[in-house]
Each structure stands twice: as C-alpha cells, then as structure tokens.
Amino acid sequence: MKRLKTIVITGFLAAGLFSCNYGDLNLNPNLPSTATLPSLLAGSEGVIAFTVGADMGQMTNTFTQHLSGIVLQAAAWDRYNVDAEAGSAFNTFYAGPMQDLSTLIQQAQGTQAKGYEGIGKILMAYSLGTMTSLYGDVPYSEAFKGAVNPYPKFDTQASIYTQIQTLLDEGIGLLKTADASNSPSSDDLIYKGNLPKWIAAAYTFKARYALHLTKADPEAASKALAALYDGATYRGIARNADDCDFVFGTGVSESNPWSQLVQQRNDFRLGKQFVDLLNTTPADPRLPVLAKPNAAGSYSGSAAGQGQAADSQIGPYFTTATTPVSLITYAEARFIEAEARLRVNGIDAQAETALKAAVSASVDKVTKGTVPAAELTAFASNRGTFTGDAANRLRQVITQKYIALFTQPEVWTDWRRTGYPALQPAFGGTNGLNPGGEIPRRLPVPLSERLNNPSAPKETPSVQAPRFYWDK
Template sequence: MNNIKKFAIGALVVVLGTVSGCKDDYFDINNNPNQATSAPPELVLPTALNATGTYFATNFPFLNLWMGYWNWSGNYSISQSDKNYQFTTTYFNDIWTDAYTRLKDYDFVEKQGAAASQPYLQAIAKVMKALHFQILVDTYGNVPYTGALKGATNLQPAYENGQAIYDNLMVQLDSALILINQGNARVNAGEESLNIGANDIMFQGDMGKWSRFTNTLKLRMLLRQSEKSDRQAYIQTELAKIKASNIGFLHEGENASVNPGYTNSTNRQSPFYGAFGYSVSGATVELNNQYRGNKYGIDFYTQTNDSRLGFFYSASSTGGAYRGTYFGDINTLVNSQTSGIGPGLLHSAEQDAVILSSHEAFFLQAEAAQRGWITGSAKTLYQTAITESYRNLDVQDDTGTPEEYAQEYYSQNIANVGWDASPNKIEAIITQKWASLNGFSPYEAWSDYRRLGLPAVPVSRDPSVTVRQIPVRLLYPQSEYSYNGTNVQAQGQISQFTTKVFWIK
C-alpha cells in the first residue's frame, strides 16, 4: 500500500519561534520518541494535536477502498496485494509508528502539565492518549501499553490484553474529567494562569467542549462492545457515570477538529487537502488521480436521491455523470470516465483536519438511544446526525440550505433513509452513519462493519482474492518483529481474517 507523505504544519508564530528543532518542518518537535523535548508543554500541545489531525487524515485511505467509498484509477497499475487483502507486516506501518510517536508527545504534555500544576493540559493529554490507544487496540488487539512510553528505559515493552487496556482507558478518561473540573474550580476562583487559549488548536480552550468530547469518546468505546454479552453489565456501569456527569456529548456544530492556521503554501495546507486535493500551485496531486469513486458508494447516493453525491464525488469529465467501479474490478475505468474526490471533502487548503465529526457524534447518540442506553429520541438524534453531515459537507446552493436538503432527504419513504420507513432502526442508523463517513472517517465505518456487518459492503472483486472477507484487523508491523520479537511473537500467529480484536463478536 502506498505510503502517504506526512505534512508538518505550522502557523503559530510563538511555536515557530520557540520550539527547538523547527527548521524545514513546522511543528516537528519529537521525531525521536526516545529523546525528550525541551519545549514547554503548552507549546508541544498544538504540535501534537496537529499531528493527530494529520494522522487521521492521511493514514487510512485504504479503508475508503475497503468500505465502498473509493476505488483505484484505471490510469495506474496496482499490485495484487493492494487488491486482494494479502498484505504483509511491511504494510500500513505508519499507523503503528505514528501513533506511538504521538503518544510520546501527549505523555510529555501530561507529565509536564502535572509538574506545572496545569490540570487542563493534563486532562487534554489524557484524552488524546486514550484516543490513540483506542485506535491501536481497535486495529491490532493486544498492544504495548503500560510500558510503551518509557523510551530508552524499556525498549521492548510487553503486550497487554486489549480489553484490559480499554478498561483502563475509561479510567483515564474519568480522570481527565476530574482534572477539568479541578481546573474549572481554580478558574472560577480567579486564577488566570490556566488559560491555554490559542495553544488549544482543537477547541480554543473551551473545556466544556473537551468534556463533551471525552464523553463522546467513552460512548464510542462502549458501543464498540455492544455485541459482547459478557460486557453488558460493565457497559451499564459506565453509562451510569456518563449520565451522572450531566455533561452530555458533542453538540451540533461541534466537530473535534484541528486547525493551527492551514493555508495554501508549502507544507502548510490542510493535511487531507494536501494529500488528496491540490498542490499550492493548483495542480491535482497524484493521489487525487489515483483514488476514484467506487460504484457501490455512488449507486447508494444515487438510488436514495442523496444531494451529498456531488459533494462526496466530482462528476466525470466525460459526460458529466457520476461513475465508478467496484473495488478490485479488473476492468477499472480511467480517470476521464470516473468520478474523483468531491468538493465537499476538498473544500479548501484551509479546511480543518477532522478527528471526530459532529455527525459521527450524533449517530453514536442515536444508536445508544435506540438501544435504550441513553435518554432522548433516537429518531431526532438520527435526523440531526444526517443534518450535521449535510452541514459539514456544506451541501447548499441558491435553491436550498444544508438543513433544507437534509430534511428533504430523510423525509423520503425509503428504508434506511426515512426513519419511519426503516423496519430495522439500528441498520438504518449504521447505514446512514456509513453514508456520512465517506472520506471523513473510513476507520469508523470499518469498525462498525467489523462489529455489526453493516452495511453489506462488497468484498474486493479481484480474481486473486482467496479469502472473500474484509480483514478484521491489521498485522503487527515488521519493526516489532525486528526489535520487540519476543513480545510480539508471544501473541501467536496473526491472521488479518481470523485474529479478532476483543470486541468483535
């Protein structure tokens, strides 16, 4: 699988002038995970947050292929291993290595924040560590955890059970909420030194949003375990904590996204736009040409009269229609005959890097409400989630607003579109969640597919496919077998098809 180039972005003048080592690559303060940075934690924070935005924007394009959103272009010759799921331990390694590098950054912020009695910095670092460790567990199962961030003092950290890690992450998120409350109490008492302001490039120091983001992450982790009968009592215990907090979840318009000041200049474009959109000069980048529309996704939006079609995809240059081929087709169409990535995803070089969208947050709430886990109308939450998707894509023109187009869409008498027309409400929620995550977060679509088998995304059509199944996990990277061999070998023989993450039924 092609490695996507990484974008180190910077716009905060104070960071550029203060952080040691910032030369050609902005916000590049911790390339060596074993060498501690000397930068103040409040200046490392925006660097780490920006890198997390880049992590989610550029590390998972292959999942757009697996989940029916994108396909390869017929203009390119693609290796069989990219099309038949028979990848090796040398594939996708950046997902592992980048995550642990980010975790070192956040661990530094947490420790230094504690030393400086800065509870907000501690809390944010805890939340972001939990997010990255969750993705690692969801991707690989058992991973190094307790000993993973000790640098040179523990170069061969042991692997820990994925479920145990999940349980401890929930404890860490609870601790983050306590720290936020402590910080709030000090601010209310007149202490001004806790304001992190512009250094928080996600929520601009709004700790209420950080609290709601924390609860949203907790809800996502609990929903991951929805199909495990032995976890139901635990889930209810954790839900009781969420309800007792009276914090709620991310609101309408509250995207967990970062933006340090992206601009259309070299190394400063928004990472998704820079990877899949256009260069500073306006030329189409290679990956924009390489990834094209998938027929499965295009057909879904077309058949359900979805106005998002022209925002997820661009029309083909031949005939102006929206066209694509299935993942793995041997007769893949060339670029002029297919749809590219659309303007709703490639809005501008200044667009935010999304970590968790508001529409995903409302789909999580809709599913939880439908399961009876939280109060509220599942129907209202479902329709709000769809509306948020339209807003985030900016689906509007001279004849209608995002809200008007969304209402027109979900009012249709079509199963898995209109709430009342859908006999299986969970299927409707997950189907519409999948429809909203195109390009935004194929990782979450893959996770729902592994958990529930929804929607019925077709497997690769390549003739060399021998296991007709979308993989349930990735393989540990070759670096682990080379440098942490004893511990990774203790995990046994790993298969991308049968070695399941703990929450997969």
C-alpha cells in the same frame, strides 16, 4: 504518511515536530527533553490529525469501499495487500504524538497544569482507541519508558478499553477544576483552550468506545447513553460548531491530507457502494460536494478491487485545503445515541429523532449550510424515518453513519461490529496475509515490532486473525 508531503504548519510549531517516521517506539529523536507544554500539545494534535487523514483514513476507507485504488499503493490496498505500510500509523502514533502526550502529561502533573494534563489524557485515550481499533492488543502500561524498558508488552485489548475510559474520566475531572492560568489557549489547535468543548468531546469519546464493545459487553449501549446523558441532561457534543476538528492551512504543504493526496497522487476513485448510496432517490445534497462528476457529467464508483480512472474522484469538500480532519463530531454523537437507544429499547422514539438530527448535521456540515431548512428537514426525514423490524432499523442507522463518516477510520470499526452495510470482498483480494480473500478485519502487528520487540505477539501476520475480542 510517506506517500504525502510532510505537513508544515507555520507560525506555531518548531521544525521537526511533524516528521513522519520517528523510528523507535520509545524514543522521539526530534523532541528535545525541554519541550514546552504548548509545543507538545500543538505538535501532538497536528500529527494525530494528519495521520488519521492520511494513510489511516485512506487505507480503512478502501476496506469499507468508500474508495477504490487505481494505481500504486492505493491499488494494492484495494486488494488488501497492506503489509508494506500496515505499521505506518502504529509507528507514527507511538513514537510521535503518543510519546509526546506521555511527556506532556508528566510535565503537566509536575507543574499543576490541569488544563494541559486533562487535554493530554483525552488525546491519549483517543490515540489508544485508534490504535486498538486497528491492531487489537497494543502497548500502553510499559510504553514510553525509553531505555528503561525498550521492549514494552502488548496489553490485552480488553484492558486497553478499560484504560481508555479511565483516561477520559481523569481528563474530564481535571478540566472541570482547571482554569485559564493552567490551561492552553491558542496553542490548542483544536478548541483554542475552550475546556467545556473538550469536556463535551470527552463524553462523546466515552460513548464511542463504549459502543465499540456491543459484541463483548451486553451493557455497552446503556454505557454509551450514560456517557452522553447525565440523567436527562445531554452533555456530549451538541452542535457542528463544537466538533473536535483540526483545521489545516491554505498552503500546499499545509493543506489537509485529502487535498494533498489529490494534488500529488490522485490515485483513488470513489467506491461503487458509496456512490450508489449517495445516488439513492431522493438526491442526496452531499453528492456534489463529496464526489466529482465523471467525464460524462454523472456520478459513478468503482467496484472493490477494480478501480477505474474514469469513475468519480473525491469531491470539493475534502479536497479544499482548509477542510478539517474530524476526530469526533456532533453527527457521530447523534448516530451513537440512535444506535444505543435502539439496542436498549427497539421502540424508543428518541432513536429516530437522534438519527434525523445526525443526518441533518452531516448534510449541514459538508454543504456548509447551503441547503434550505425545509429541504434539509425533508431529506433527513426521508433518510431517518424508521421502517421494518429492529434489525432493519439498526441497518438504517449504520448505513447513514457510513455515509456521514466518509474519510474517517471509525466506519471500519462500525462495519466489523455490525456487518452494515453489506459489502462483498474485493476482486483479487487473496494474498499471503489474506488467503481467503475476505475483507480485512484487522491490521497485522507492524513488521518492525515483530522483528525487534520480543514482547510483541507471536501470531502469524494476518488481516483476519486473531479476531479482536469485540469482533468475535
């Protein structure tokens, strides 16, 4: 995040809540002890969204070859040289929004503010899921205690996933019994206090984090479907309008992080792997909004580790100031359903239905509804009709999800647990953290934790080992 201007969202946040470097894991020096529930919630949502869209999304989308860096830090990331900023997301999340959410949950419990507490637990679950997907074992059970325990232990990743599901279940239960008197309204910058939308998002998060464990839990796919469906009744995010999105402002310092990136640095080009998929016949309607034509008027991407300034830049959808950062979406819910159904029953016809719906939702969102219905249906049928054996069907689902979730860290998790799409390591990717030059499978524990926290893992910093328990 230090690469971009600190976000300033006027009108609803006090100065200081969006500082990018909070310092110590268990102390937020910018947050007064009397912070209100509205300020804690709004501040947490804003920092989470900006961090996910800034270094976190940019680094992980370089690993997945959606992006290729041409200069400075972006070029270093393109060749897997990440130790200098690998801990940025960790430090920001733990000392910023996760500390704030812990405070929010405690204060909400003390005042019976069920709406705030429920949303806080859902956002904490999302934060834990995000952190563990980057770093593996992370603090939780002993974190956020300040001077009482300045050196929290790192909980095992398996226990973190159990805690994620517990937090989501508790959040759902609280929101089902909350009402307007103990819930946020406009201070909730994502759903404006719409509790049914938060509940649907929570069920979709449950499905996401269940599906993360496909290598570790033989029941993962069934659990994902059980989260999305109560019997035959669907209960996840049901349309694009209900996506868990944080919408940014129009000002230069209020705009979404991708817009700020291009205005301030413009040090990425699109990756060849990504552009080649968008260029597949028939033409993908998302191509002209996700990519900018090169000087020759065509679309091209850079090979990993070989970023070229002449290749296509990020297109107008993400560089528009008010484009949201998505935490989870309807399109992802349907991709999850498609994959889960295939894993449970490889001939389930509803898997193909879900895949087509996912592709349609992605196209409709980024093109802002400008693709005619008949054209959209035909394109979704082309991309979403299954061919080949079970392995090829899974490849189709994950490849289309890879396109649809451009800019989101979730695609790196999908690649690590499925191997799709097939990616070749970047040119020049060998370095001290990555002696074999392979595509990174984790981020190292941050240097600050390795130096200052005696409870931190002691393994040699690496972007390969130890593998996560769901990535064995």
